[in-house]
Amino acid sequence: MALVEVRKLTKIFPQGESIFGGAAKGEVRAVDDVSLDIESGDTLGLVGESGSGKSTLGRLVLRLIEPTSGSIVFQGQDLSAASHSKMRRLRRDMQIIFQDPFGSLDPRMRVEDVIGEPLVIHEHLSSALRRSRVAELLRAVGLDESAVRRYPHEFSGGQRQRIGIARALAVHPKFIVADEPVSALDVSVGAQIVNLLTQLQRDFGLTYLFISHSMPIVRYLATRIAVMYRGKLVEVGPTDQITTQPQESYTRSLLEATPEVAV
Numbered sequence: 418m419a420l421v422e423v424r425k426l427t428k429i430f431p432q433g434e435s436i437f438g439g440a441a442k443g444e445v446r447a448v449d450d451v452s453l454d455i456e457s458g459d460t461l462g463l464v465g466e467s468g469s470g471k472s473t474l475g476r477l478v479l480r481l482i483e484p485t486s487g488s489i490v491f492q493g494q495d496l497s498a499a500s501h502s503k504m505r506r507l508r509r510d511m512q513i514i515f516q517d518p519f520g521s522l523d524p525r526m527r528v529e530d531v532i533g534e535p536l537v538i539h540e541h542l543s544s545a546l547r548r549s550r551v552a553e554l555l556r557a558v559g560l561d562e563s564a565v566r567r568y569p570h571e572f573s574g575g576q577r578q579r580i581g582i583a584r585a586l587a588v589h590p591k592f593i594v595a596d597e598p599v600s601a602l603d604v605s606v607g608a609q610i611v612n613l614l615t616q617l618q619r620d621f622g623l624t625y626l627f628i629s630h631s632m633p634i635v636r637y638l639a640t641r642i643a644v645m646y647r648g649k650l651v652e653v654g655p656t657d658q659i660t661t662q663p664q665e666s667y668t669r670s671l672l673e674a675t676p677e678v679a680v
């Protein structure tokens with residue numbers, strides 16, 4: 418059984434509010450009848466041009482937004498049927514890493530609170546235990562423990578991403594959606610983050626949905642690749658097969674558009 422089973426998933430957004438305040442003018446099928454599996458321990462790379470529905474699919478899989486139709490089964494449990502309290506428990510197992518982990522966070526929060534917050538929400542740890550867990554997490558992502566007293570803006574982009582990863586790891590998740598986690602970083606810094614993610618995957622047995630517009634990066638770290646175009650899943654398969662024998666012309670055009678870059 419796959420860790421994540423996506424079945425006939427569709428998300429329709431209303432689009433273009435009328436200036437006269439009437440009904441929305443149209444709709445966009447951001448995710449259109451997508452089915453795929455993510456096996457435990459794998460990295461599924463999700464590629465496609467801007468607006469193809471990658472982030473929407475990632476958010477649907479974590480049930481951060483509700484699907485219009487279709488289902489997501491996580492560890493054999495149908496998320497659409499999960500009660501509020503069951504969903505709360507499942508949330509721990511499924512985390513997300515963003516392009517800019519601090520975009521949505523209070524800049525007045527110290528790093529120890531940024532990383533420790535999920536521990537307060539999900540585990541009622543004493544402050545001493547929480548502190549040692551935060552220190553352990555900082556070591557796991559390659560940061561010095563002295564980071565705890567500092568604020569997000571004092572760190573570089575790569576360091577901030579490490580802090581975002583530590584926060585995601587705090588509650589021992591099994592599955593992580595990484596939505597363009599290195600797109601905002603310099604190539605060399607991004608490569609370090611990619612290497613950190615692969616190391617953490619080995620150390621903690623993580624499963625990833627790795628969203629990216631970069632074929633070279635996805636080719637480097639994904640076991641399987643899924644290609645999206647205008648909400649539809651164009652093609653999905655093992656990395657080797659997708660990159661050397663793509664079946665669809667859209668996949669070929671994506672591969673041709675990206676030069677061979679060493680990661």
Ligand SMILES: Nc1ncnc2c1ncn2[C@@H]1O[C@H](COP(=O)(O)OP(=O)(O)OP(=O)(O)O)[C@@H](O)[C@H]1O
Pocket residue numbers: 430431432445446447465466467468469470471472473474630
């Ligand atoms: N909350 C929303 N309300 C209305 N439309 C939305 C919403 N979120 C996404 N969309 C639309 O759904 C489509 C897919 O968007 P999505 O952000 O999933 O694409 P993406 O592949 O992640 O793009 P990018 O590579 O730019 O991040 C786009 O047409 C977008 O405008």
Ligand SMILES: [Mg+2]
Pocket residue numbers: 471472473596
């Ligand atoms: Mg996106």
